[in-house]
Amino acid sequence: MGSHRNALVAAVRQELAEARGSARAVLAAAESARGEAQHRRRLVRDAYATCLTQLAAAREAARDDIQRRYRGETTRLAGHLRGLATSSATGAAGAPWRLWSPSEPERGSRPGLLRIGAITFEDTTALPALIPLLDAAHLHVSGPSPAVDDLIAGVLLRALGSTRPGDVQLTVYDPENLGGTLAPFAPLNPTFVGPGGLGSLLDELAEHILRVHESLGGQYPTLADLVAARPGPRPEPWRLVVLLADRATTVEMTASQRAQLGRIVRTGVACGVHLVVRGLELDDDPTVERIVVRDQTATCDSLGRLEIRLDPPPPPERIAAFGRSTAERMRSGAGPARLADLEPAKYWTESSLHGLLAPIGDSTDGTLVEVPLGDDPPHALIGGPSGSGKTNLIHTWLGSLATRYGPEELALYLLDFKEGVSFARYAAGPRDPSWLPQVRLAGINVNGDREFGLAMLRHLGEELRTRAQAAKRCDAGRLAELRAEDPTGHWPRIVAVIDEFPVLLSGRDAVADEAADLVEDLARRGRSQGIHLVLASEDAAGIQALCGRPGLIAPFTLRIALPKARRVLADDNLAAAVIPRYHAVVNTESGMSGANRIVRLPDAGDRTGWRALQRRLWRMRPTGCEEPRLFDGDAVPRLPAALRPAGRVPDANTPVGSSPGAVLGERIDVAAQPARFRLGRMPGRNLAVLGTRTEEACDVLAAAALSLAAQGPAHFSVICLEPGASHSAARLFAELPSADWYDATDVHFDLPARDIPHYVLGYALDAAARPGLRTLLADGPEQRVHVLGWWRSVPRLRDTLGGIGARFDSIGAWVALDVPGADLTPLHPQPGGPVWYPRTRRALFFDRSVHRTPEVIIPYEVNSDHT
Numbered sequence: 001m002g003s004h005r006n007a008l009v010a011a012v013r014q015e016l017a018e019a020r021g022s023a024r025a026v027l028a029a030a031e032s033a034r035g036e037a038q039h040r041r042r043l044v045r046d047a048y049a050t051c052l053t054q055l056a057a058a059r060e061a062a063r064d065d066i067q068r069r070y071r072g073e074t075t076r077l078a079g080h081l082r083g084l085a086t087s088s089a090t091g092a093a094g095a096p097w098r099l100w101s102p103s104e105p106e107r108g109s110r111p112g113l114l115r116i117g118a119i120t121f122e123d124t125t126a127l128p129a130l131i132p133l134l135d136a137a138h139l140h141v142s143g144p145s146p147a148v149d150d151l152i153a154g155v156l157l158r159a160l161g162s163t164r165p166g167d168v169q170l171t172v173y174d175p176e177n178l179g180g181t182l183a184p185f186a187p188l189n190p191t192f193v194g195p196g197g198l199g200s201l202l203d204e205l206a207e208h209i210l211r212v213h214e215s216l217g218g219q220y221p222t223l224a225d226l227v228a229a230r231p232g233p234r235p236e237p238w239r240l241v242v243l244l245a246d247r248a249t250t251v252e253m254t255a256s257q258r259a260q261l262g263r264i265v266r267t268g269v270a271c272g273v274h275l276v277v278r279g280l281e282l283d284d285d286p287t288v289e290r291i292v293v294r295d296q297t298a299t300c301d302s303l304g305r306l307e308i309r310l311d312p313p314p315p316p317e318r319i320a321a322f323g324r325s326t327a328e329r330m331r332s333g334a335g336p337a338r339l340a341d342l343e344p345a346k347y348w349t350e351s352s353l354h355g356l357l358a359p360i361g362d363s364t365d366g367t368l369v370e371v372p373l374g375d376d377p378p379h380a381l382i383g384g385p386s387g388s389g390k391t392n393l394i395h396t397w398l399g400s401l402a403t404r405y406g407p408e409e410l411a412l413y414l415l416d417f418k419e420g421v422s423f424a425r426y427a428a429g430p431r432d433p434s435w436l437p438q439v440r441l442a443g444i445n446v447n448g449d450r451e452f453g454l455a456m457l458r459h460l461g462e463e464l465r466t467r468a469q470a471a472k473r474c475d476a477g478r479l480a481e482l483r484a485e486d487p488t489g490h491w492p493r494i495v496a497v498i499d500e501f502p503v504l505l506s507g508r509d510a511v512a513d514e515a516a517d518l519v520e521d522l523a524r525r526g527r528s529q530g531i532h533l534v535l536a537s538e539d540a541a542g543i544q545a546l547c548g549r550p551g552l553i554a555p556f557t558l559r560i561a562l563p564k565a566r567r568v569l570a571d572d573n574l575a576a577a578v579i580p581r582y583h584a585v586v587n588t589e590s591g592m593s594g595a596n597r598i599v600r601l602p603d604a605g606d607r608t609g610w611r612a613l614q615r616r617l618w619r620m621r622p623t624g625c626e627e628p629r630l631f632d633g634d635a636v637p638r639l640p641a642a643l644r645p646a647g648r649v650p651d652a653n654t655p656v657g658s659s660p661g662a663v664l665g666e667r668i669d670v671a672a673q674p675a676r677f678r679l680g681r682m683p684g685r686n687l688a689v690l691g692t693r694t695e696e697a698c699d700v701l702a703a704a705a706l707s708l709a710a711q712g713p714a715h716f717s718v719i720c721l722e723p724g725a726s727h728s729a730a731r732l733f734a735e736l737p738s739a740d741w742y743d744a745t746d747v748h749f750d751l752p753a754r755d756i757p758h759y760v761l762g763y764a765l766d767a768a769a770r771p772g773l774r775t776l777l778a779d780g781p782e783q784r785v786h787v788l789g790w791w792r793s794v795p796r797l798r799d800t801l802g803g804i805g806a807r808f809d810s811i812g813a814w815v816a817l818d819v820p821g822a823d824l825t826p827l828h829p830q831p832g833g834p835v836w837y838p839r840t841r842r843a844l845f846f847d848r849s850v851h852r853t854p855e856v857i858i859p860y861e862v863n864s865d866h867t
């Protein structure tokens with residue numbers, strides 16, 4: 001029994017032990033699972049924490065970024081707004097009081113906004129708080145009285161100070177203070193309306209509006225119309241009506257007065273009538289800008305909820321000073337337009353297809369006066385006595401044209417026969433590299449060089465021929481048709497201006513005759529080919545010179561007469577006698593009375609302003625636009641480097657041309673070409689330089705020799721028989737690649753022929769007593785030995801050639817310096833000699849194998865001892 005129990009106990013124990021064992025195992029497993037779970041929980045928690053930190057950092061970064069961008073955007077926006085605000089309220093409309101002064105509005109600009117204070121938005125710097133008024137709104141101001149009145153005074157001063165004197169007519173209704181509230185404005189002579197005057201004021205305004213409305217064709221312009229309208233002079237001044245109503249006004253106002261006020265509110269702005277009201281209710285209308293003032297701050301309709309820190313009121317003494325100076329200016333009248341006022345909004349947008357139209361000034365009502373050139377009128381005559389402003393007018397006109405028409409549309413040829421350099425401003429100079437891109441040619445100091453005027457007219461004559469031929473090829477009648485048929489061609493309109501042109505026609509000589517013929521031809525046929533002449537003359541005689549040829553004057557149908565000009569307008573048209581200084585009569589009907597327009601001319605004398613404009617145009621020049629040719633009659637041209645051997649010894653094997661050209665000086669022509677004397681292997685190809693001016697004679701010989709040396713192999717014999725020329729001759733000798741030197745001690749003329757050309761340069765050959773020279777002159781050229789010699793007079797040359805009765809056949813060409821025309825008779829093809837009045841640095845060149853008549857040249861400066 002006992003063993004059975006024992007066995008049972010043992011079995012139970014065993015089972016218990018097993019159960020405990022498995023429970024422990026389960027426990028251990030559970031423990032380990034718990035450990036595992038805890039570990040995982042820790043991991044998740046760590047990850048969560050990291051995630052939170054990262055998220056926080058990301059959020060911070062994002063917030064920083066947003067804030068930074070926000071700040072940047074706000075600053076940028078504020079900058080834009082400030083820029084916009086500054087351009088919307090320029091000058092007197094926006095300047096702080098301490099810097100304030102009245103400002104002229106840009107001609108043709110619309111009135112802008114007016115500053116009343118500043119707005120601060122967050123921490124950006126303050127922006128100006130601007131409100132509309134002229135051409136835009138009525139103002140209704142409410143709030144405590146002194147602050148409101150201060151604000152109104154400020155607005156009035158800005159509106160008046162940013163418009164021209166007389167542009168705004170001020171009316172003040174101030175029954176309480178009898179005008180005292182705006183007393184500092186008294187010098188401007190505003191209309192003060194006393195108590196009981198409101199009704200008639202409103203009636204008068206309503207009537208005014210009706211009148212303006214009718215003049216506008218019975219249609220009130222909308223605000224958009226006002227903004228879009230092309231600015232022009234105001235037919236009527238703005239009416240600015242300040243109503244400072246007291247309690248009695250409100251109480252006593254009748255229903256019809258209220259209705260009248262309502263009508264003015266609705267229709268006033270479109271007709272230039274603006275109310276500035278405090279103390280009266282105004283009907284709601286899009287044109288009413290309400291400003292609510294609270295002590296030093298305010299809000300207004302156009303700025304929404306933004307709070308405005310109001311500006312202090314303008315100092316009363318500033319208002320009074322402004323009033324006085326404006327009243328003074330009104331008494332003396334408004335000034336003329338400025339040159340800048342003539343500029344278009346955008347440069348070079350006009351086409352010259354059908355003509356050129358450019359303003360040259362304004363009329364007294366401020367309208368710009370435009371001057372046409374084209375098919376009708378084709379040419380212009382400008383007249384006025386010395387100092388009346390012709391040159392100034394020409395500069396103004398050219399400036400106005402040059403801002404409208406680019407170089408593809410307009411080409412200018414300018415000649416000034418006055419003693420002056422006025423057109424030099426259009427060409428590049430030592431201080432200013434810019435030039436006016438439309439100018440092709442400018443001639444200054446040409447009063448002594450009528451030949452240059454002739455050269456320009458010949459050039460224009462050529463251009464006329466080219467255009468006429470091109471037009472014929474395309475079957476086109478006039479410039480517009482030619483341009484349509486040949487759209488890729490370069491056919492700008494040409495305007496040729498000749499200031500003091502009578503100089504060109506003075507002197508009864510071949511130059512005057514040919515010039516008059518050319519002017520006549522250009523005037524007659526230039527119209528259809530787009531070539532227009534503008535001639536200016538100081539004295540009546542010049543115009544009479546043209547009148548001598550009635551056919552010549554007829555095409556000049558545009559007449560511009562300056563004060564006291566005579567014979568520019570028709571005989572019965574006396575307008576020029578009565579116009580004031582710096583005015584002109586513009587008449588497009590040949591000066592007939594009844595077709596006058598009086599124009600006030602701007603002052604074009606501001607060099608700095610002109611230079612700035614010219615630079616702007618110069619920078620806009622198209623690629624390939626060539627610099628203008630400047631002919632300065634006072635400048636001595638240098639022998640171009642390309643015409644000198646420059647130390648280079650020509651190769652003996654270089655072929656020598658059949659007739660190398662000796663360069664003697666610069667031709668007076670448009671292209672500034674060198675005048676050449678061809679030295680072929682023919683009898684008579686010798687040159688005589690004649691006259692007593694040593695320096696110029698030396699320069700002619702040196703230019704000839706150096707240019708020959710630069711062309712190919714040649715040998716030179718330099719013979720100097722005049723001590724005064726020896727310095728120059730020696731310099732030439734040194735520069736020539738192959739040369740012999742002779743002087744009085746060893747001079748001889750039996751010079752051998754060589755297998756290369758041999759040039760004999762003789763200084764003062766009249767001093768050579770040796771025989772042989774005449775033979776050399778006669779026989780040398782056929783063996784390529786040519787004499788280029790200087791004789792001091794024609795009789796001395798004759799002596800060399802055999803004395804009285806000698807023939808000049810061996811002298812094929814000559815250059816005369818200070819030799820009177822009559823002395824040249826034996827060398828001149830026509831009897832009586834050429835018309836030649838010697839002048840400094842000018843020579844008469846005649847080559848009998850090419851010239852019919854001699855031509856004037858400018859001897860080059862070869863070696864400047866001054867530089």
Ligand SMILES: Nc1ncnc2c1ncn2[C@@H]1O[C@H](COP(=O)(O)OP(=O)(O)OP(=O)(O)O)[C@@H](O)[C@H]1O
Nearest residue numbers: 385386387388389390391392538582601602603605
């Ligand atoms: N519209 C103007 N406003 C102000 N000054 C002017 C005006 N027109 C000309 N002047 C000035 O008057 C002077 C003479 O002008 P300008 O040289 O143009 O006259 P002109 O008729 O060409 O005289 P001249 O034939 O003697 O040269 C110059 O000093 C010029 O600056």
